[in-house]
Amino acid sequence: MKKLHDAHGATGIPDEKGEGHFHTKSDLPVPVGSDLFRADAYGKVTGRERYAADEYPAGLVYAGVVRSPHPHARILAIDTTGALACPGVIAVLTGGDIRGTNRTGLPEMDQPVLADTKVRFTGDPVVLVVAEDRELLRQAMAAVKVTYEPLPAVFDPDSALAKGAPVLHENRKEGNLLFSGVIAKGDADFAFSECAAVREGIFSLPRQEHAYLETETGVAKVDGDGVLEMIVSTQSPFRDSREIAAALGIPPEKVRVIAPYLGGAFGGKDGITVQGHLGLAALHSGGRPVKIWNSREESFVSSTKRHPGRVSLKLGCTKDGTLHALSCRLIFDTGAYAGLGGPVAVYGMGHAAGVYRVAHSRVEGMNVYTNNPPSGAFRGFGIPQVIAALEQVVDMLAESIGMDPLEFRLKNAIRVGDETGLGIRMSNSADIVTCLEKARDHPLWTGRDEWIRQAPDYKRRGVGIATGVLGIGYGPVIPDIASAKLELLTDGRFRIYAGVADMGQGNNSANIHIAGDVLCQSPDRFELVQPDTFRCLNSSSSAASRTTYSYGNALILAAGVLKERILDKVAQLHPLFRRENLILVPGAVRHTPDGSDIALHTIAEAMQEADRVATATWTAPVNRQQLAVAPDVKMYGFPHLAYTFTTHLTRVEIDEITGAVAVDAYLAWTDAGRIMNPHVYEQQIQGGVIQGMGYALWEDFRVTEGAVVTKNLSTYILPTSMDVPDILSVPVETYEESGPFGMKGVGEIGIVAALPCIANAVAGAIGFRVCDAPLTPERILTALRRAA
Amino acid sequence: MSEVALPASLEEVYAIRKREPGAAVLAGGTDLLVRMRADGKKPPVLIGLERIPGLSGIAIQDGVVRIGPMVTHQNLLDSPVIRKHLAVMHEAAQVLGSPPVRHMGTIGGNICTASPAGDLLPALYVLDAEVEISSPAKKRVVPIATFITGPGRTILTGQEILTGIRIPVPDPGYQGFYRKVGQRRALAISIVSMAALLMVSPDKTVRSARFAWGSVGPVVMRFPDVESSFAGRTFGPALLADVGRQYSERIRPISDIRASASYRKMVAAGLPLKILEQ
Numbered sequence A: 001m002k003k004l005h006d007a008h009g010a011t012g013i014p015d016e017k018g019e020g021h022f023h024t025k026s027d028l029p030v031p032v033g034s035d036l037f038r039a040d041a042y043g044k045v046t047g048r049e050r051y052a053a054d055e056y057p058a059g060l061v062y063a064g065v066v067r068s069p070h071p072h073a074r075i076l077a078i079d080t081t082g083a084l085a086c087p088g089v090i091a092v093l094t095g096g097d098i099r100g101t102n103r104t105g106l107p108e109m110d111q112p113v114l115a116d117t118k119v120r121f122t123g124d125p126v127v128l129v130v131a132e133d134r135e136l137l138r139q140a141m142a143a144v145k146v147t148y149e150p151l152p153a154v155f156d157p158d159s160a161l162a163k164g165a166p167v168l169h170e171n172r173k174e175g176n177l178l179f180s181g182v183i184a185k186g187d188a189d190f191a192f193s194e195c196a197a198v199r200e201g202i203f204s205l206p207r208q209e210h211a212y213l214e215t216e217t218g219v220a221k222v223d224g225d226g227v228l229e230m231i232v233s234t235q236s237p238f239r240d241s242r243e244i245a246a247a248l249g250i251p252p253e254k255v256r257v258i259a260p261y262l263g264g265a266f267g268g269k270d271g272i273t274v275q276g277h278l279g280l281a282a283l284h285s286g287g288r289p290v291k292i293w294n295s296r297e298e299s300f301v302s303s304t305k306r307h308p309g310r311v312s313l314k315l316g317c318t319k320d321g322t323l324h325a326l327s328c329r330l331i332f333d334t335g336a337y338a339g340l341g342g343p344v345a346v347y348g349m350g351h352a353a354g355v356y357r358v359a360h361s362r363v364e365g366m367n368v369y370t371n372n373p374p375s376g377a378f379r380g381f382g383i384p385q386v387i388a389a390l391e392q393v394v395d396m397l398a399e400s401i402g403m404d405p406l407e408f409r410l411k412n413a414i415r416v417g418d419e420t421g422l423g424i425r426m427s428n429s430a431d432i433v434t435c436l437e438k439a440r441d442h443p444l445w446t447g448r449d450e451w452i453r454q455a456p457d458y459k460r461r462g463v464g465i466a467t468g469v470l471g472i473g474y475g476p477v478i479p480d481i482a483s484a485k486l487e488l489l490t491d492g493r494f495r496i497y498a499g500v501a502d503m504g505q506g507n508n509s510a511n512i513h514i515a516g517d518v519l520c521q522s523p524d525r526f527e528l529v530q531p532d533t534f535r536c537l538n539s540s541s542s543a544a545s546r547t548t549y550s551y552g553n554a555l556i557l558a559a560g561v562l563k564e565r566i567l568d569k570v571a572q573l574h575p576l577f578r579r580e581n582l583i584l585v586p587g588a589v590r591h592t593p594d595g596s597d598i599a600l601h602t603i604a605e606a607m608q609e610a611d612r613v614a615t616a617t618w619t620a621p622v623n624r625q626q627l628a629v630a631p632d633v634k635m636y637g638f639p640h641l642a643y644t645f646t647t648h649l650t651r652v653e654i655d656e657i658t659g660a661v662a663v664d665a666y667l668a669w670t671d672a673g674r675i676m677n678p679h680v681y682e683q684q685i686q687g688g689v690i691q692g693m694g695y696a697l698w699e700d701f702r703v704t705e706g707a708v709v710t711k712n713l714s715t716y717i718l719p720t721s722m723d724v725p726d727i728l729s730v731p732v733e734t735y736e737e738s739g740p741f742g743m744k745g746v747g748e749i750g751i752v753a754a755l756p757c758i759a760n761a762v763a764g765a766i767g768f769r770v771c772d773a774p775l776t777p778e779r780i781l782t783a784l785r786r787a788a
Numbered sequence B: 001m002s003e004v005a006l007p008a009s010l011e012e013v014y015a016i017r018k019r020e021p022g023a024a025v026l027a028g029g030t031d032l033l034v035r036m037r038a039d040g041k042k043p044p045v046l047i048g049l050e051r052i053p054g055l056s057g058i059a060i061q062d063g064v065v066r067i068g069p070m071v072t073h074q075n076l077l078d079s080p081v082i083r084k085h086l087a088v089m090h091e092a093a094q095v096l097g098s099p100p101v102r103h104m105g106t107i108g109g110n111i112c113t114a115s116p117a118g119d120l121l122p123a124l125y126v127l128d129a130e131v132e133i134s135s136p137a138k139k140r141v142v143p144i145a146t147f148i149t150g151p152g153r154t155i156l157t158g159q160e161i162l163t164g165i166r167i168p169v170p171d172p173g174y175q176g177f178y179r180k181v182g183q184r185r186a187l188a189i190s191i192v193s194m195a196a197l198l199m200v201s202p203d204k205t206v207r208s209a210r211f212a213w214g215s216v217g218p219v220v221m222r223f224p225d226v227e228s229s230f231a232g233r234t235f236g237p238a239l240l241a242d243v244g245r246q247y248s249e250r251i252r253p254i255s256d257i258r259a260s261a262s263y264r265k266m267v268a269a270g271l272p273l274k275i276l277e278q
């Protein structure tokens, strides 16, 4: 692969110190739209950047969680005496030691920090132990005795909903049904009878593990003022601080959460992971700092996964290939706790018509509690599951009426102003049509028959396409608010107080790009403060493809405010200069008539501290269309206002001997608004596609009777660089008027179409569909043999 | 924490093991350290073999290739002797693990781990390799198939360590192949693997054929009666398909987390055909 910053002529290179900022060769601002070397790159590759896992403060002690060995059991007794007698033990804590609500979760607060009366999944936290070092901790944890009375358990949504099934949360009147809802338009039932062709498929989608490099970790301590301070790997520091306060019974203003760069998250750290345990341990460690760092195995057991589920989808069209009726029924397994299960189901439902106009539709969604490990947010947020089904049935239907699958999509694809299959008016930027047209004209598509014909012996080839769509932001009800804070330092440089965590996607580097563009400053004049609930302003979570979209908009405003103050100050200091003759240039304000520069540090020194700090708040616009859906469907995020779009194309070769699918080529045309930084954009598409390939072909997080079977990275199969081809990302630029510099979030759209794209190519190659993902060699070969 | 000893001679190794019977021999550590972490058991002493002269190096003499147990997989790949005379082993090393694992892991470790999925093992079996075992008392040389007695089990006892691998150079008329099927293309533990040595005359008549199979039984499997039935037949897809069929019936694979027994049999049935793939 080409060296990105060379190829794109980026101006930024890191300085020798790598102190979180970097030099530019030319000292010029790097305008938004061109490549900017990522501010975090140098520190990360040299190991200088400190992740939460890298924190080892003096006097450190370690905490660990004793977890339930049962999927569902009542706790009869907890005996901590043995553990307390172990050497080096500082505290042994149970649910009874928690002064607050002992519940975390959003929107449902149903997950105990430590189990109180019962456990609901194998791995549910029961006892927290704090000890001097890791070895002593291990010994003390082994000495904890918990007596359980095992209860009947449920391991799939269908049995969980059956009459008389054991109930996980007795206080819920809906039993194990966490959420159910409907989105409908017209009369789908009747409309199917008007169709010339109808196809249907039932697809089973696997659990997917985030498998971020940095497992859940953090350090915490209570300082002399009684403030619980935590440095933790989290996507949601502000929400965490409130949840920790409520769960542990401390005032919110006494909880400080700092979120350094994350070593990956993908949704798995959107909410509480170790925070509750860290906080509780710190409250009982006599003021000493406490560390928790999950092993990979514990991460696998305790962290959330992508919701596994089943999607049944039926689609009908008229004789000329116009989509006419859609019905979709999805049922997800949310595991033992709600997590973001309601919103995940609604995001899935809300994208069930994909990029198409359909006259009539009915989409039903359910999310169900089981005694499985909890499911939660994961890049794509319910949408990959649904698009996986839709885009395969679209191919099936095109085949039924003898239409080319790409022309069929193009015929039904929405354009700006159209109403989607779910009744959403496409008011904002939307260019799936160009994505499809570019795919249609690409040599890999036009030459596909020839390539397929040239398959070598014992191989079969197929070429597939799929489209995808993903709404950005939180939807119409939950306010998506970001507050930026920017400071002119007395040395004339700027400091950006990031409000949204950077889990590796580069959003905080993008802040430098944005502020640099507005203020006409080179990147080396900025430094970044990573999210810190005491220093930065609440800008909500790093999620929903809204990080740069929302914080960027707020930052543009804040930078504008600061710019005005700086120019005002110069005008005030130099009564002979006219305000309209002043402009910002790198490092200075220039008086244009005579070209004289006043250095920024001189101006900064003359400013009041309060004036040097600018803040601004931006609230995302929402879709105000009145669609007839239940309030919870609306609240959980239907409909969105702005959407990203994509068309994927892939060539695959199937090995008839092993059943293995080799992805030979992969292209993604994407409308994510305007590009702010070409190489960061490309990274997001490539990363998303690869994670989608993993979902399609290899990743299968297996759980039997509630217990994790794929316990580590040797049995949970992630793709390696040898398994994926070069992925070509082709941006189809639009201008999104609600986005900063016309951009839309690009973090998630890459994953949504990968599974169906590959599945369509595979179906083309073998002549039938394997509806259970991932499409492992064993599944494909078994199906091939059965078909033969 | 275990103590790590880096003795400079075999005598020192023996002395440490006498003093600390629970000591473990450490080659590249890519199996041992993984196992220690999984079992949560730490031997009191880890005896690193890397400084002992004579345990590394690849030499050819009198028609025998001698390989030191501390030779890494990368050393095997870099060796012209291996490439020229033991192509089957070169191919096996190519698909073992990943670059870091190939730089750390050794042939001795691969043999002593005695995993049915060990990638060098089918090559060693098909080459009729022998291993040299040393102890303070004596040195003995046994065929690889005698050395490995079961999954994770060898005949090593007490003070013994593996000090060499001896491979008779096959007749230059042989061509060697290694074909492995795993769950992905790198860092993959074999689901089925096959090493083959084939001697085919210009008229395509098979003169001799040897096959050894990995991951389809408790140890690497060879069936001399099946092998001998191929001589005299015409080399080509029909023969290879028949080879696959025959072995697929003979092997007794198990189902595990990576693959079912029936998948292993299906794959084995076709694997010989992959000899035709470049």
Ligand SMILES: Cc1cc2nc3c(=O)[nH]c(=O)nc-3n(C[C@H](O)[C@H](O)[C@H](O)COP(=O)(O)OP(=O)(O)OC[C@H]3O[C@@H](n4cnc5c(N)ncnc54)[C@H](O)[C@@H]3O)c2cc1C
Residues within 6 Å of the ligand: B024, B025, B026, B027, B028, B029, B030, B031, B032, B033, B034, B049, B069, B095, B096, B097, B098, B101, B104, B105, B106, B107, B108, B109, B110, B111, B112, B113, B117, B118, B119, B120, B156, B160, B161, B162, B163, B187, B188, B189, B190
């Ligand atoms: C990520 C990863 C991927 C892997 N992929 C593969 C793969 O694709 N194919 C494959 O075959 N293997 C694979 N392995 C396993 C391993 O790398 C190999 O088996 C390797 O050859 C082991 O060699 P080592 O030097 O690291 O052995 P060590 O771990 O040092 O030793 C292994 C065992 O042999 C004993 N031992 C070592 N040398 C001697 C000696 N001279 N005398 C007596 N006992 C001795 C040790 O005491 C220990 O019990 C992988 C391992 C990892 C961690």
